[in-house]
Amino acid sequence: MSQTTASITDDALDLLRATHERINHMRVLFNSIIKDMKHGKSRDIEELANLVSFLGYDWANYVDCEVEKMQKALDAAEVAK
Template identity: 85%
Template sequence: MSQTPASIADQALELLRATHERINNMRVLFNAIIKDQKHGKSHDIEELANLGGFLGYDWANYVDSEVEKMQEALDVAEVTQ
């Protein structure tokens, strides 16, 4: 089933909203690393940094996949108009 440009735009906006939420989560994570380094004698820095690396890698792959799907849908929508 072909998607309309409006539905693709809605998907893009939802992806941007979700990305904003993930970026905020990363901000909280980096603040936790700073606090652990200052107050926790750096016991959890490596685990927190590994978590941040995983989350960044995972989200980047997800966003790449979603952008590719939206581009393909836009290409189809342009041909059918």
């Protein structure tokens, strides 16, 4: 089933909204690392940094897959014109 350019645009906007939310989550995690360092405890820095790293890698992979999928749908929609 071929997607219309309008539905592809909706998918792209949804991806941008979700990316904004994910970036805010990562910002909170980075702030947690800074607070942990400032208070001299530094007990959770490694775990928090690993979590940020995982989330960044995971989201980048997801976005790459979604962009590829949208590009294929756009190419198919262009051919169908």
